[in-house]
Amino acid sequence: MQLRKQIDSNKLPSHVAIIMDGNGRWAQHKGLDRIFGHQQGVSAVREVIETAAELEIGFLTLYAFSTENWGRPDEEVSALMGIMVQSLSNETDTLLKNNIRLKAIGDMERLANDVRERLFETIKLTSVSTGLNLIIALSYSSRWEITNAARKISIDVKNGTLNPNSITEEDFEKYLTTYGIPDPELLIRTSGELRISNFLLWQVAYAELYFTETLWPDFGKDDFYTAIIDFQKRERRFGKTSEQVTEK
Numbered sequence: 001m002q003l004r005k006q007i008d009s010n011k012l013p014s015h016v017a018i019i020m021d022g023n024g025r026w027a028q029h030k031g032l033d034r035i036f037g038h039q040q041g042v043s044a045v046r047e048v049i050e051t052a053a054e055l056e057i058g059f060l061t062l063y064a065f066s067t068e069n070w071g072r073p074d075e076e077v078s079a080l081m082g083i084m085v086q087s088l089s090n091e092t093d094t095l096l097k098n099n100i101r102l103k104a105i106g107d108m109e110r111l112a113n114d115v116r117e118r119l120f121e122t123i124k125l126t127s128v129s130t131g132l133n134l135i136i137a138l139s140y141s142s143r144w145e146i147t148n149a150a151r152k153i154s155i156d157v158k159n160g161t162l163n164p165n166s167i168t169e170e171d172f173e174k175y176l177t178t179y180g181i182p183d184p185e186l187l188i189r190t191s192g193e194l195r196i197s198n199f200l201l202w203q204v205a206y207a208e209l210y211f212t213e214t215l216w217p218d219f220g221k222d223d224f225y226t227a228i229i230d231f232q233k234r235e236r237r238f239g240k241t242s243e244q245v246t247e248k
Contacts, residue, residue, distance in 0.1 A: 022191030
């Protein structure tokens with residue numbers, strides 16, 4: 001509660017993105033199978049979503065499964081997909097009750113049919129919500145996204161509907177899966193790893209980066225508050241000088 005009081009509600013990031021890392025190590029440290037870590041991570045997801053909604057943050061993106069994760073052992077991938085389906089089934093009513101709208105970014109064609117169907121059903125059911133926008137990055141990677149965007153652009157250029165000499169950053173963004181979603185202002189990564197891991201590379205160009213040693217299953221409300229407090233202490237200059245930023 002003391003940490004909550006330190007947060008300035010007028011200086012909240014409009015969009016927070018999180019790389020949820022450390023589920024497997026959390027389980028291994030306890031002598032458990034990695035799958036138990038992923039299951040425990042669901043509780044952390046729930047708490048962070050509740051906290052973001054409580055703070056009235058507009059957008060929260062969670063990196064749930066990368067395209068690189070398809071290379072993990074089949075047993076782990078299958079378990080992760082099962083956890084995803086179960087979570088979507090269990091949490092849909094809670095999302096609706098809390099006015100949370102679910103969206104997803106990534107290569108959905110690679111998902112198993114049951115996962116894709118349940119995901120799209122939850123997205124449709126929560127489309128009426130007007131509160132927190134919860135974006136799940138699933139079967140996602142930035143290199144896949146940017147390559148996919150380049151492919152679509154090349155098709156439009158070939159068809160004569162896009163002039164390559166007039167393409168702007170704004171034009172390029174229209175081909176990204178995040179089009180219409182504001183760029184993250186704060187990127188959080190758990191478990192002590194100090195890298196972006198192919199996540200929202202275009203979108204986090206000016207995001208504040210926050211790294212914590214806490215493993216994802218142990219990341220709770222106070223950890224989220226601490227990240228927000230740290231964000232609010234920073235000066236966001238976007239290439240300008242401090243004097244320019246503070247000018248009225």
